[in-house]
Amino acid sequence: MTLPKVVFLDRATIPSHIHLPHLPFEHLWVEYDTTAPSQVLERIYDAAIVITNKVELKGDLLTQLSDLKLIAVSATGYNNVDIEACRKSHIAVTNIQGYATQSVPEHVIAMMFALRRNLFAYHQDIANGEWQRNGQFCFFTHPINDISGSTLGVIGRGALGQATAELAKAIGMNVLFAERKGETRCRTGLTPFEQVLQQSDVLTLHCPLNEDTHHLIGQRELKTMKSSAILINTGRGGLVDEQALVEALTEQIIAGAGVDVFSAEPADMSNPLLANMSLPNLLLTPHVAWGSDSSITRLAEILIQNIAAFERGERLNRIV
Numbered sequence: 001m002t003l004p005k006v007v008f009l010d011r012a013t014i015p016s017h018i019h020l021p022h023l024p025f026e027h028l029w030v031e032y033d034t035t036a037p038s039q040v041l042e043r044i045y046d047a048a049i050v051i052t053n054k055v056e057l058k059g060d061l062l063t064q065l066s067d068l069k070l071i072a073v074s075a076t077g078y079n080n081v082d083i084e085a086c087r088k089s090h091i092a093v094t095n096i097q098g099y100a101t102q103s104v105p106e107h108v109i110a111m112m113f114a115l116r117r118n119l120f121a122y123h124q125d126i127a128n129g130e131w132q133r134n135g136q137f138c139f140f141t142h143p144i145n146d147i148s149g150s151t152l153g154v155i156g157r158g159a160l161g162q163a164t165a166e167l168a169k170a171i172g173m174n175v176l177f178a179e180r181k182g183e184t185r186c187r188t189g190l191t192p193f194e195q196v197l198q199q200s201d202v203l204t205l206h207c208p209l210n211e212d213t214h215h216l217i218g219q220r221e222l223k224t225m226k227s228s229a230i231l232i233n234t235g236r237g238g239l240v241d242e243q244a245l246v247e248a249l250t251e252q253i254i255a256g257a258g259v260d261v262f263s264a265e266p267a268d269m270s271n272p273l274l275a276n277m278s279l280p281n282l283l284l285t286p287h288v289a290w291g292s293d294s295s296i297t298r299l300a301e302i303l304i305q306n307i308a309a310f311e312r313g314e315r316l317n318r319i320v
Helices: 037-044 083-088 103-116 119-127 130-134 159-170 193-199 219-224 242-250 293-311
Strands: 005-008 028-031 049-052 070-073 092-094 151-155 174-177 202-205 230-233 256-259 282-284
Touching: 049 293, 070 293, 083 092, 092 293, 103 119, 103 159, 103 202, 103 230, 103 256, 103 282, 103 293, 119 130, 151 159, 151 193, 159 174, 174 193, 193 219, 219 242, 242 256
Parallel strands: 005 028, 005 049, 049 070, 070 092, 151 174, 151 202, 202 230, 230 256, 256 282
Antiparallel strands: none
């Protein structure tokens, strides 16, 4: 009897100290820390189950994989997988849902506090000798704003958007959920998109990236926001026009931005955000908002549960 082969193409996307639970069926397990595009086919040509976080699995490749039954995406986003090609080839696809509802909201709140109170800017001022030049026991070179009583605008009413809203309410914020951009009629519990931009002291993005949401926040939207407002993006890099954001920060159209996701990852110095990361009102992190140990442990558990359910003939977190 030939055991089903399970191949994890980018195991390094899960920290080595986070252990994956064992699959509850006999199988052959193969894992690689990373996989280059040129290595994908040779590594999975005889696999029954492929696990990927960010490695792309597209149409031309998928047609060559006669043994492949399941692609288990070890993330929520699955735009690296050709879903239509999988549907045509009867390849099941699963993803991970609801695992980072603690980690992402805490990251958003942490960025919010750092930016609203200008912690990074004050840190840099001390490093640059401003305190010594000032000669006082304290100095005020940047505005310090309270969180309580301010308004959080949330774009995306899924699990992460709602969890972030609950945490924000717990620290005294008012919360507005935005209706889809361009909608003239609001569903219950939602506020018109433009109104959310105008009223929010903090705007946080938790919607998927697709044709409708690409550059959802651009030059016009940034100019609609308060000059004292901050933007936080832990969703997807393409939701924000990065060049427009840099211009808005340098021209003080908005007060600050916290960015955890980028249009291309890993980002390099050709990205305008990295090229301007010395801005005192810009806080960057390398796509780690989801990455607390507890969240990644939960991700690993759900990943294995998805595969085990598929093997039993059950549907769990199925995209296709």
